[in-house]
Amino acid sequence: MLATLLTDWRLGLDGDADGALLPVTTDDGTRATLRLDANEHEHLALQRWRGRGAVQLLRADPSRHALLVERVGGDLADAWDVEACQTVATLYGVLHVAPMPQLRSQADLVGQRADELRRDARSVPVPRRLVDQALALARDLTADPPTAVLHGDLHFGQVRRGSRDGEDVWLAIAPRPVNGDPHSELEPMLRHRFDEYAAPWAAGSVRDGIRQRFHTLVDTAGLDEDRARDWVVVRSVLHAHRVQHDRDQVTACITVAKAVQD
Secondary structure, eight states, X not given: OHHHHHHHTTOEEOSOOBTTEEEEEOTTOOEEEEESSOOTTHHHHHHHHTTSSBOOEEEEEGGGTEEEEEOOOOOSTTSOHHHHHHHHHHHHHHHOOSOOTTSOBHHHHHHHHHHHHHHTTTTSSSOHHHHHHHHHHHHHHXXXXXXXXXXXXXXXXXXXXXXXXXXXXXXXXXXXXXXXXXXXXXXHHHHTXXXXXXXXXXXXXXXXXXXXXXXXXXHHHTOOHXXXXXXXXXXXXHHHHHTTTOHHHHHHHHHHHHHTTO
16 A cells, blocks of 8 residues: 555655654655554544644545645654643644534544443443543533534644744644534643653642643633533543553543542
8 A cells, every 4th residue: 555655646755654654755855744544534624724733734545544744843742731731722722613514523422432431330440420420521511512623632742843934833733533612622631641740850749730731721722611621521531431451541531530620
């Protein structure tokens, strides 16, 4: 498939692969990245954003999960929590465009995962009160119609350095787009780089670190705090159910869900 894509799209390899990402050059010398594991409907969201707040899509073959996108730089690995959260929260306002009819509804996805959690409620390694709370909140939060296209998995590693009109900018990559509620976007930012909450240079407790990220995201994006908090609980518990055999990830999910409510 790779050989066929390189031929069909007139691409030349331009370095070593990074997993399913290959640096390439086009026939006119443009430096780009060929991605071979694109998410379903990823190309639709990138087409809709047209390079505003997200990496620019150059070409797509959804049947082969292949995308050709602009070459971008490093991620937010060196950015401190508050700075990184401000950067990501600013992107929310750019990426959350009007819903697209081609995308799946967040309500359908959450409803399906909530049903699976409900069936496993007695065995999932999450306190029962949190499970019951998440199921009730999921029902209430998904009752309203979707208001925006969501990235779906926006966190530290999904934001890269790019350029627009000669200026350095931060751009989102690798969306898992759905139509839904912008308040649901925060949870990945609270769960990723979890070990840094307890790092020697971190100020305060793990709980303090989680709450600092949460409030920075809410305040910068201008979101409703209560609704954002409820979505963090829902997404944390649903994710814990999906990774229930990974003790560290489950612990992180439970800790996040509790911290935003204390």
